[in-house]
Amino acid sequence: xxxxxNRVDYLQVGVTSxxxxxxxxxxxxxxxxxVVVGDQDGVVxxxxxxxxxxxxxxxxxxxxxISRLDLGGALGTVxxxxxxxxxxxxxxxxxxxxxxxxxxxxxxxxIRAMHISGSDLxxxxxxxxxxxxxxxxxxxxxxxxxxxxxLCLPVEKLERIAxxxxxQDRVLRILEGSDLMYEVEVPGPPSVLALNGGDGxxxxxxxxxxxxxxxxxxxxxxKDSPVxxxxxxxEKKRGGVLCIDNFDIMGDGVKDMLIGRDxxxxxxYGLDSANEPVLHFDHALTESITSIQGGCVGKxxxxxxxxxxxxxxxxxxxxxPVHRESGPGEELKVSQEMQAKVASLRSELEQLQFKVGQExxxxxxxxxxTTAVSAVPVFSINDKFTLNKDDASYSLILEVxxxxxxxxxxxxxxxxxxxxxxxSAVVSFSGCESEPNGNFLLATYRCQANTTRLELxxxxxxxxxxxxxxxxxxxxxxxxxxxxxxxxxxxxxxxxSHVFDQNRPMNTLSLTGQFSFAEIHSWMVFxxxxxxxxxxxxxxxxxxxxxxxxxTQLECSYRKGEGIFNSDNISTISILKDVLSKEATKRKINLxxxxxxxxxxxxHTLRMIHPKLEYQLLLAKKVHLIDALKELQVHEGxxxxxxxxxxxxxxxADKLQEEYKKQPAHLERLYGMxxxxxxxxxxxKGTNVKTKVPLLLEILDNYEQNALMTFFDTA
Amino acid sequence: MGLFDRLASWxxxxxxxxxxxxxxxxxxxxxxxxxxxKPANAQxxxxxxxxxxxxEKFKTSSLSFTVFDMSGQGRYRNLWxxxxxxxxxxxxxxxxxxxxxxxxxxxELETLLNHADIKHRRIPILFFANKMDLRDSLSSVxxxxxxxLENIKDxxxxxxxxxxxxxxxxxxxVDWLQDQIQAMKT
Numbered sequence: 027x028x029x030x031x032n033r034v035d036y037l038q039v040g041v042t043s044x045x046x047x048x049x050x051x052x053x054x055x056x057x058x059x060x061v062v063v064g065d066q067d068g069v070v071x072x073x074x075x076x077x078x079x080x081x082x083x084x085x086x087x088x089x090x091x092i093s094r095l096d097l098g099g100a101l102g103t104v105x106x107x108x109x110x111x112x113x114x115x116x117x118x119x120x121x122x123x124x125x126x127x128x129x130x131x132x133x134x135x136x137i138r139a140m141h142i143s144g145s146d147l148x149x150x151x152x153x154x155x156x157x158x159x160x161x162x163x164x165x166x167x168x169x170x171x172x173x174x175x176x177l178c179l180p181v182e183k184l185e186r187i188a189x190x191x192x193x194q195d196r197v198l199r200i201l202e203g204s205d206l207m208y209e210v211e212v213p214g215p216p217s218v219l220a221l222n223g224g225d226g227x228x229x230x231x232x233x234x235x236x237x238x239x240x241x242x243x244x245x246x247x248x249k250d251s252p253v254x255x256x257x258x259x260x261e262k263k264r265g266g267v268l269c270i271d272n273f274d275i276m277g278d279g280v281k282d283m284l285i286g287r288d289x290x291x292x293x294x295y296g297l298d299s300a301n302e303p304v305l306h307f308d309h310a311l312t313e314s315i316t317s318i319q320g321g322c323v324g325k326x327x328x329x330x331x332x333x334x335x336x337x338x339x340x341x342x343x344x345x346x347p348v349h350r351e352s353g354p355g356e357e358l359k360v361s362q363e364m365q366a367k368v369a370s371l372r373s374e375l376e377q378l379q380f381k382v383g384q385e386x387x388x389x390x391x392x393x394x395x396t397t398a399v400s401a402v403p404v405f406s407i408n409d410k411f412t413l414n415k416d417d418a419s420y421s422l423i424l425e426v427x428x429x430x431x432x433x434x435x436x437x438x439x440x441x442x443x444x445x446x447x448x449x450s451a452v453v454s455f456s457g458c459e460s461e462p463n464g465n466f467l468l469a470t471y472r473c474q475a476n477t478t479r480l481e482l483x484x485x486x487x488x489x490x491x492x493x494x495x496x497x498x499x500x501x502x503x504x505x506x507x508x509x510x511x512x513x514x515x516x517x518x519x520x521x522x523s524h525v526f527d528q529n530r531p532m533n534t535l536s537l538t539g540q541f542s543f544a545e546i547h548s549w550m551v552f553x554x555x556x557x558x559x560x561x562x563x564x565x566x567x568x569x570x571x572x573x574x575x576x577x578t579q580l581e582c583s584y585r586k587g588e589g590i591f592n593s594d595n596i597s598t599i600s601i602l603k604d605v606l607s608k609e610a611t612k613r614k615i616n617l618x619x620x621x622x623x624x625x626x627x628x629x630h631t632l633r634m635i636h637p638k639l640e641y642q643l644l645l646a647k648k649v650h651l652i653d654a655l656k657e658l659q660v661h662e663g664x665x666x667x668x669x670x671x672x673x674x675x676x677x678x679a680d681k682l683q684e685e686y687k688k689q690p691a692h693l694e695r696l697y698g699m700x701x702x703x704x705x706x707x708x709x710x711k712g713t714n715v716k717t718k719v720p721l722l723l724e725i726l727d728n729y730e731q732n733a734l735m736t737f738f739d740t741a
Numbered sequence: 742m743g744l745f746d747r748l749a750s751w752x753x754x755x756x757x758x759x760x761x762x763x764x765x766x767x768x769x770x771x772x773x774x775x776x777x778x779k780p781a782n783a784q785x786x787x788x789x790x791x792x793x794x795x796x797e798k799f800k801t802s803s804l805s806f807t808v809f810d811m812s813g814q815g816r817y818r819n820l821w822x823x824x825x826x827x828x829x830x831x832x833x834x835x836x837x838x839x840x841x842x843x844x845x846x847x848x849e850l851e852t853l854l855n856h857a858d859i860k861h862r863r864i865p866i867l868f869f870a871n872k873m874d875l876r877d878s879l880s881s882v883x884x885x886x887x888x889x890l891e892n893i894k895d896x897x898x899x900x901x902x903x904x905x906x907x908x909x910x911x912x913x914x915v916d917w918l919q920d921q922i923q924a925m926k927t
Contacts (some may be wrong), residue, residue, distance in 0.1 A: 029876070277876050327874060327907065347873055347880045349901040350910060353917075354891065 029276060029294065029307045031331065031343035034324055037073060039338040040065030041406050041427050044268050045175075046095040047317035047334035050121055051104050060121070063317075064092035064110050064336055066406065069681055072123060077301055084123025090115070098142035101182060109147075111137040115289050116147065129161050140175045148189050149178045153560055155201070159199075167203040169197040171558045174238075177219040177709070178248060184232030190233060190247060192216035195522055195556070198235065200247055210252040211524050213259075214239040214701050220270040223281045234283070236267025238412065242285065242295075242303075256302055258295070265289030265314075265423075266410070273320020275329055275345070276306060278563040284331055286315030288410070288423070289448070290479070292333065292343065302459065307605070313337055314408065314425055331421040336408055337427040337478060371602070386503075403504045404461045407498055411512045413555060418519050418575040419444060419485040422512065430473045437467035439492035439514050440693050444483035452472045467494075485654075488575075489601045491516040515555050516605045517580070517598060520571040522556040526581050530594040531626035534602055537589040539610065539617040546584050549609050553602065554582075573598070576634050576699070590624055596626050599701065600706040623710045628738055631703060635696060636731055642693045643729055649686040652679045697726055704738065759922055760827045764853065765834035766846050767813035770871040773905035774834060775799070775810050778915065793817060794824075801919050806876065808832075809900040825858035830865045830918055835888070837870040837902070838878040843887045850888060854896075865921035866893070867914050868900040874907070897921050 047063040060074040060083060068089030073080045078560040099105040108119040115135050118127030131137070135151040147158040149171040157165040172194040179188045191199040197211040214237030222232035222244055222602035232255070240260030246253040265288040272281045276296055283295040283303065290311035293302040314336040318611050322329055323342055330344035351361070392398055424433060433444070456468040471480060478633070484494065491514055499507045509597045547561040554571060566585035573579070578595035593599050603619060610617040655668070668676070675682070703720055708715040725737050765773045770789050778799045791812040798807050809824050811817070835846050853859060868890070870881040881902040885891070890898060899917045903910035
C-alpha cells in the first residue's frame with residue numbers, strides 16, 4: 027500500500043539539539059497528544075493543537091542550552107514526567123509544567139546524553155558515564171572515546187540493568203555496574219540508539235542503532251554476546267541518522283521504523299515477511315531532523331509523524347487529507363484556514379516591519395556615538411566534517427538556523443572541491459597565488475534563497491597538512507560572519523578500524539625518546555583523524571587504521587617513551603616519520619628513530635594500486651572512444667556492425683562519461699601516490715631519485731604492471 | 742399553504758420543507774451519512790443495506806429536509822429516476838477509497854445529469870467524497886477530477902471530503918446546501 031502524508035507546520039521554537047522533542051501520552055478522553063520540545067535557549071515548550079492552532083500548555087524561562095529531553099515516570103505507570111538536561115543539571119517537570127526536580131549533578135562538563143528508566147537516571151558527558159538512582163551516585167565509567175548516546179534495555183523485561191553506550195570509535199559498549207561487559211563493533215560511528223519496537227522486541231534485548239554515516243542496524247544484546255540481525259547500508263548516500271522511533275503509521279498492526287536524518291530525509295521502514303526491513307516511504311525536508319515521533323497531534327483519528335528540525339520547526343506529516351472541500355471555480359479554492367493564516371501573517375509582518383524600521387533608525391543614530399560598541403548577533407552553526415569511506419573524500423556540512431547568504435572556503439593546503447548534486451549554491455573560484463599569502467584554495471559559495479544547509483566535498487592528499495577555514499555569513503541584519511576552522515591531518519585519508527591483517531609485509535618505524543604518554547598521544551591526534559583528544563587510560567594503547575583510498579593499513583601502538591608503527595605502505599611510514607620528527611623538534615625532544623623496511627611491501631602496495639590504476643586507464647580509454655563511436659552509430663543508423671566490445675561501450679556511454687567526469691583527478695592522484703612511493707622507497711635507502719621521476723611518469727603513461735615493478739626494483 | 746402555515750413560517754416556528762435525493766453506488770455510505778445528520782436521540786445503531794428506498798427527515802437551522810435515501814445496488818438503481826421530479830437538491834455520495842468503481846459512479850452521474858427531469862433544472866448537487874478516514878482514500882480534489890465535475894456548468898455543485906462514521910465534513914456540506922436552496926427560493 028502506498029502511503030500519502032501531508033506536511034503541516036505547527037510551531038517554531040529556537041534551535042533544537044538531537045532528541046529534544048517528545049509527544050506526551052494521550053490523557054483523558056482527548057485522543058490528541060501534546061508536544062514537548064526543548065530548545066537551545068533553554069526554553070521547554072509544551073503545546074497542543076486545537077482547530078489547527080497551537081495552544082500553549084506551559085513554557086519555561088530561558089536558561090542553558092537543552093541537550094536532551096526524555097519522558098519518564100515510575101515503572102508500570104504512564105510515562106508522562108518530562109525530564110530535560112541542560113548544562114550539568116537535570117530538571118523534571120510534570121505535564122502541567124510544575125517543576126518537581128532539580129538535580130545538580132557534579133559533572134564538570136555538560137550532559138550530552140540522558141536516559142531515564144523509573145528512578146534510574148543514566149547520564150553521559152563527553153567521556154564520562156554516570157548512573158544515579160534516586161539522585162544518588164551508583165556507577166561510573168570512563169569511556170575511551172566520545173559518547174554520543176546512551177540507552178538502557180527495559181528493566182521490566184530483563185530484570186537487570188544493562189546500559190549501552192554508543193561511542194565515536196564505531197563501538198557499542200555494554201556495561202554492567204561500572205564495568206565493561208563487552209564491545210560490539212558497528213559499521214560506522216553510532217549516533218543514536220533506540221529499542222526495537224519501542225520495548226526491545228520479545229526478548230527485550232533488541233537494539234536499533236543509527237550511525238553518523240547513515241547506516242542502520244539491529245542487534246540483539248544478549249547477556250554475554252551480541253547477535254547481529256540485519257543492517258541497512260546507505261547506498262543512496264543519505265545523511266547521518268539523528269533519530270529513530272517506532273510507530274505503526276501504515277496501520278497494518280506492525281510497528282514501523284521512523285528514521286530522521288541530518289540531510290532532512292524522513293524514511294519509514296516496515297518489515298517484510300522474512301523480518302527484513304523494506305522502505306515504504308521517504309520525504310525530504312531542507313534541514314536536519316533532530317527528533318522524530320509517531321502519534322496523533324493535529325486531529326483525532328489521524329495518525330501522523332511529528333518531527334522537529336534543527337532551526338526549531340515542529341512539523342507533522344499527517345495522514346489527514348488536505349483539500350477537503352472544493353467546487354466549480356477556475357482554480358482550487360484556498361480554504362478558510364489558509365486565508366486566515368495569510369491574513370494574520372500579513373498583519374504581523376506589517377507590524378514587525380514598522381517596528382524594525384524604527385529600531386534600525388535608532389541603531390543608525392546611536393552607531394554614530396564614539397563610546398558605544400556595536401555588538402555582533404550570535405548565531406549557531408551546526409557543522410560536520412567527516413571522511414567518506416567510499417570515495418576517500420571529506421564532506422563538510424554547514425547548517426545555520428537562518429538562510430545562508432554566502433560561504434567562503436579558504437585552505438592553506440592543496441585540496442580539490444568536488445561537485446555535490448544536492449547543492450544549489452553558485453560556486454566561484456578566485457585565483458590565488460600560493461607564494462605570497464599561502465592560499466591554495468579560495469572559493470565562494472553564494473546560496474540561493476532559503477538555503478539553510480550547505481554540503482561540500484573536499485578531497486585532500488595524504489602528507490599535505492594544514493587548515494581549512496569556512497567563513498559563514500547568514501542573511502541577518504547587521505550582516506556578520508563566523509569562522510570555522512577544520513584541520514586537514516597529515517594522514518587524512520586514514521579511518522579508524524578494529525581489524526588488522528598481520529600477514530601483510532610490514533614496514534616498521536620505532537621511536538624512542540624522552541616523551542610522556544600524553545605527548546605522543548597529542549602527536550597522534552595531530553597526525554590522524556578519529557583519535558580521541560583525551561589520552562586514554564592505561565600505560566599503552568594500540569590503534570588500527572585503514573587507508574580509505576588504497577586499503578593499506580596502519581597499526582600504532584605506543585607508551586611513555588616508546589612508539590611502534592606498522593604499515594604495509596612505505597609512504598605512510600615516511601609521512602609519519604617526517605611529521606613526528608618535526609613535532610619533536612618543535613618541542614625540543616630528542617627522538618631516536620629507527621625503521622625496518624620490507625622490500626616486499628613495495629610490490630604489495632603496487633599490486634593494491636594496480637586494479638584501480640588499470641580501471642582508471644581503461645575508463646579514460648573508453649571515454650576517449652565514445653564520441654567517435656556515436657558518430658558512426660548516427661551514420662549507420664545502428665551499431666550492429668560494431669564488435670561487441672565497442673557495442674558495450676556505446677550502451678554504457680552515459681554511465682562511463684558521468685563516472686569520468688566525477689573522477690577528474692583520480693588518475694593524477696594515483697600517479698602522485700606511485701611517485702611518492704617511489705621516492706619514499708629510495709629515501710629510506712638514503713638515495714635521492716627525484717631525477718628519475720620523469721622516467722617513471724613515462725612508464726606510467728604506457729602502463730604495464732611488470733614494467734613498473736622492474737623499474738621499481740632496478741632504478 | 743394555509744394562513745396559519747404562512748404565519749408560522751414568517752415567525753420562524755415552522756421551517757421550510759425541502760425534498761432531497763440521496764444517491765450513490767451501493768456501500769458508498771448514504772444511509773450512514775443521513776443517519777449521522779439526524780439528531781442524536783433519533784439515530785439508529787445498526788445500518789444495513791437499504792432495500793428499495795426509505796424516507797428520512799432531519800432539520801438544519803432554517804430548513805427541514807426530507808431525504809429519499811435510495812438503495813445503490815445495481816438492481817434498484819432504475820428506481821432513482823421515479824423520484825427525480827420531486828428532488829429539489831441532490832446529495833451524491835462517493836466511496837473515495839473505491840478507485841475501481843469510480844468509473845461506474847461517473848457513468849451513473851452522467852445518466853443522472855442527462856435525464857430529462859434533471860437536465861434543464863438548476864438544482865444544487867452536493868458531493869460527499871466519503872470514507873476519507875481510510876488510508877488509501879483519494880482526496881476530494883482527485884475525486885472531482887476523476888468524476889469530471891468541472892464539466893458541470895449549469896448547476897451549482899460542491900464536493901466535501903467526509904467521514905460518515907464520525908460525522909466529519911458533513912456539516913460543511915449541508916451548510917453549503919442550505920445556502921444554495923435559500924438563495925434559489927428568494
